[in-house]
Amino acid sequence: MNRGHIVIDDVVKVYDPQGAAVLAVDHCSLEIEPGEICMIVGPSGCGKTTLLNAIAGFHEITSGRIVMDGEVLCSTEKPKSVPGPDRIVVFQNGALFPWKSNLENVIFGPVVQGKLARKDAIDKARAMLADAGLAGVERNYPGEVSSGMRRRVEIVRALMNDPKALLLDEPYRALDSLTKSVMHEALLEIYYKNKVTIFFITHDLEEAIFLGHRVAIMTTRPCKPKKILNVDIAHPRDYGVLTSKRFRELIEETNDAVHEEALKAFQAGEKEG
């Protein structure tokens, strides 16, 4: 397992450099190991999504560089990386195409890339959906199934591209806490089968510690790692972890750091989102 090694090296992002010059990411460095679940925790609007957009290739960086598996995605000289199927984003509000059935959504990547014939893509999609417990919703439109189901379909759609890394941007933010805990176990189950690097943004500390190998707690704007926590709870994990002593200790260890940044963000009046 040596795909999906991401190095974020001294990345700076300034929005509107000629005008307001908002420093969103400040000399941020972070290394994500192949196959690691790296959780990024920070208050809303702290700049963590900016970092994700830089990796995905949706936004430019101002300076620094991001390297994946030896390939420079973006750097000071080439500020915007080219989006590609090796790094797929799962969005906060979901981005399944509402006009395509779930199955058609899932086969989208391989078919447009011409990597698989339509028929083979359908076979593979059926197998993967069934594997994720989604066999029943193939023919439905995304609008016809629950938001939890939609997120799972979207993750399956991402995995169909055989990516090196999944970039998840608060994918469970809109879900209630009970659905969330179901989704966490489902995500881990998918992860154990498809060991892919996961870059997961959240503002929920419990979610972060439950899922992650490591948790990077970010400072509020400008964004950079404030504290990095190694979660020494063995995988595979299930929801029983939530009540374990070690889990509670880790929460206690990091809670202050998170709360401090949340307070700063609140006082700065950062907009949520």
Place this chain on the structure above:
Amino acid sequence: MKKMLSNPDFWRGAASIAVFLILWEIGSRSKQWMAPEFFSPFKELLGAMGFKKDYLPWVGAVPAPSAVLQSWIGVLGDAGYWQSWYMSFFRVMGGFVTAMIVGIPFGLMLAVSRVSHGIAFPVFEVLRPIPPLAWVPASIIFWPTQESAIIFITFLGAFYTIVINVLGGARSIDVRYFQAAQSMGSSRWDMFRRIVLPGTLPSIVVGSAVGMGITWEVVVAAEMISGGGSQIGGTSGGGLGFFIWNSYIGGSYEQIVVGMISIGIAGYASSEMLRWLGRYATPWLKTR
């Protein structure tokens, strides 16, 4: 059918139409029952308000629904009446379909290409506020036949609405869909075909429905003004708009109302057909 009969909304609609017809009938007949003296205080009042005293607006001047129905039954066997239907439908469909064929690609082009938006949009925006009816004289001069002039005017009625809806619809597609498609390796053509087109479809449906309504408004007025292309089929070849105008000139007031209701029915049928097509084209929307 059985479902329809057990639906309270159906009965509410039926009752409302019945009550409307009864009130109209009573109103129309009121002139027969009421002595002219009855109205004199109103005339004085109107005079005091500065109106002419010799005319009092009264629903009694409008033919009663029973008389309209009788006249309608009379024209049902008349080929000219059906010819009017056919002519108006032909013009509406001709203008409307052309507006879709020209308007949808044009709107998409404006939405997708910044260059073409920059070049074409200012001209479009200057032409758009000009009401289609203001085009009547110019298009009669320009087009070789009156028929093509009328179709051109109906085309204009639908064209602007369709373009504006397509443009707005294509622009309001969530950027996440483009980002997702891009990261899954879509080419520009894939993005257009698989994201822009289906993402714009709901707006195309809405724009067409609104555009269809405008075409009916425009075709009737154009037929009245231009004399209905009467060289084609004499007085009966002028479409429903000319049918109304002709009835007015000929003093057949019942037929005016027959023509009006016919347009109502024709417009409703067109919209219903579009709604059906729209539901068929955007099956994912029924789940919302």
